[in-house]
Amino acid sequence: MLKAYVALGANLGEPALQIEAALNRLAQLPETRLPARSRLYRSAPLGPAGQPDYCNAVAALETGLEPHALLDHLQAIERDAGRVRGERWGARYLDLDLLLHGDCRIDDERLKLPHPELANRVFVLQPLAEIAPALELPGHGPISARLAALPHWEIAPWA
Numbered sequence: 001m002l003k004a005y006v007a008l009g010a011n012l013g014e015p016a017l018q019i020e021a022a023l024n025r026l027a028q029l030p031e032t033r034l035p036a037r038s039r040l041y042r043s044a045p046l047g048p049a050g051q052p053d054y055c056n057a058v059a060a061l062e063t064g065l066e067p068h069a070l071l072d073h074l075q076a077i078e079r080d081a082g083r084v085r086g087e088r089w090g091a092r093y094l095d096l097d098l099l100l101h102g103d104c105r106i107d108d109e110r111l112k113l114p115h116p117e118l119a120n121r122v123f124v125l126q127p128l129a130e131i132a133p134a135l136e137l138p139g140h141g142p143i144s145a146r147l148a149a150l151p152h153w154e155i156a157p158w159a
């Protein structure tokens with residue numbers, strides 16, 4: 001089993017319910033356990049203005065699934081939640097991003113690992129730091145130092 005981290009995001013419909021339902025689906029994936037998940041966070045949307053605040057969380061998985069197989073499952077869960085590939089950076093019912101899969105490095109048309117924006121997004125790093133405070137970000141050192149170095153981005157508990 002390898003450790004993988006998945007970022008969850010939603011800002012349409014009932015975001016918190018969609019995130020909780022997705023966490024339940026992740027915990028039931030084949031060859032997979034979900035030993036930890038963060039609290040839900042509220043943050044202003046990065047990207048086009050005029051869309052609702054996002055609900056974000058991060059889950060830790062222990063999985064025997066290979067990265068692309070895990071990605072297939074994440075995309076199926078997104079589709080079931082009503083994810084339609086609309087405008088780039090538009091509002092969405094559910095976004096599941098594979099952040100890390102062990103020490104795996106991949107760069108193909110479907111999947112980039114580590115996730116290329118992993119070290120740049122407070123709405124990913126804050127929940128990730130909650131469940132993996134000792135994590136070293138590949139190429140960026142300790143997660144706490146990276147969080148301190150990022151420009152301020154409003155983030156708060158969801159409820």
Ligand SMILES: CC1(C)Nc2nc(N)[nH]c(=O)c2N=C1O
Nearest residue numbers: 009043044045046047054089123
């Ligand atoms: C549109 C874009 C980049 N902005 C986001 N902004 C926030 N706050 N949270 C997200 O999950 C998120 N996801 C995205 O894909």
